[in-house]
Amino acid sequence: MTSSSVTTQDPSDLRALRDVLGSFVTGVTVVTTLDTDGTRWGLTANSFSSLSLDPPLIVWSQSLNARSHPVFRRAQRFAINILTEDQIDLAQRFAGRSPDKFEGVATVAGLGDVPLIDGALAVLECVRESIFPGGDHVLFVGRVERMASRPLRPLAFGQGGYLVTQSHNGSAMV
Numbered sequence: 080m081t082s083s084s085v086t087t088q089d090p091s092d093l094r095a096l097r098d099v100l101g102s103f104v105t106g107v108t109v110v111t112t113l114d115t116d117g118t119r120w121g122l123t124a125n126s127f128s129s130l131s132l133d134p135p136l137i138v139w140s141q142s143l144n145a146r147s148h149p150v151f152r153r154a155q156r157f158a159i160n161i162l163t164e165d166q167i168d169l170a171q172r173f174a175g176r177s178p179d180k181f182e183g184v185a186t187v188a189g190l191g192d193v194p195l196i197d198g199a200l201a202v203l204e205c206v207r208e209s210i211f212p213g214g215d216h217v218l219f220v221g222r223v224e225r226m227a228s229r230p231l232r233p234l235a236f237g238q239g240g241y242l243v244t245q246s247h248n249g250s251a252m253v
């Protein structure tokens with residue numbers, strides 16, 4: 080085991096804060112919803128996390144600056160689409176600001192007609208349970224109503240880039 084030097088950094092340095100937070104590796108999701116006028120909305124989010132098993136709750140956070148923020152605020156339902164390692168193009172598309180991110184993307188209508196991304200590793204269809212303020216973000220808590228998954232490998236994100244997952248030799252199952 081080797082030890083490397085630790086540098087203390089100031090969290091008011093936003094670049095440094097982003098880098099340190101980025102050392103926590105996550106999966107990548109596209110969160111989707113349907114607006115009251117029938118328009119489909121979605122954005123790439125890695126802030127998704129499990130929250131509670133009983134009741135089945137999940138959480139994700141959205142920047143107040145996201146164009147789709149007002150839509151998610153009024154939406155009663157949303158879906159978490161967990162991406163596979165082959166879906167970087169979708170992650171990039173839904174992280175952009177194109178007027179129709181869904182063009183050419185295969186979807187199926189889920190509960191409440193919320194668009195679900197065809198080919199996602201897993202989909203969690205949620206009813207919004209609560210919203211909490213969180214600085215320049217807002218936390219959305221959703222109750223999982225229906226879910227589906229397939230045995231593919233997840234896309235991961237960390238240290239500022241996309242990653243692929245690999246089992247750790249001799250790792251313990253929990």
Ligand SMILES: Cc1cc2nc3c(=O)[nH]c(=O)nc-3n(C[C@H](O)[C@H](O)[C@H](O)COP(=O)(O)O)c2cc1C
Nearest residue numbers: 122123124125126140141142145146147173174175
């Ligand atoms: C890997 C990755 C993870 C992201 N995670 C989040 C997130 O959790 N919350 C968020 O608000 N934006 C996140 N973003 C940024 C949004 O996807 C991006 O700002 C998008 O343009 C927002 O879409 P909208 O402006 O159409 O609502 C992430 C981007 C990437 C590439």
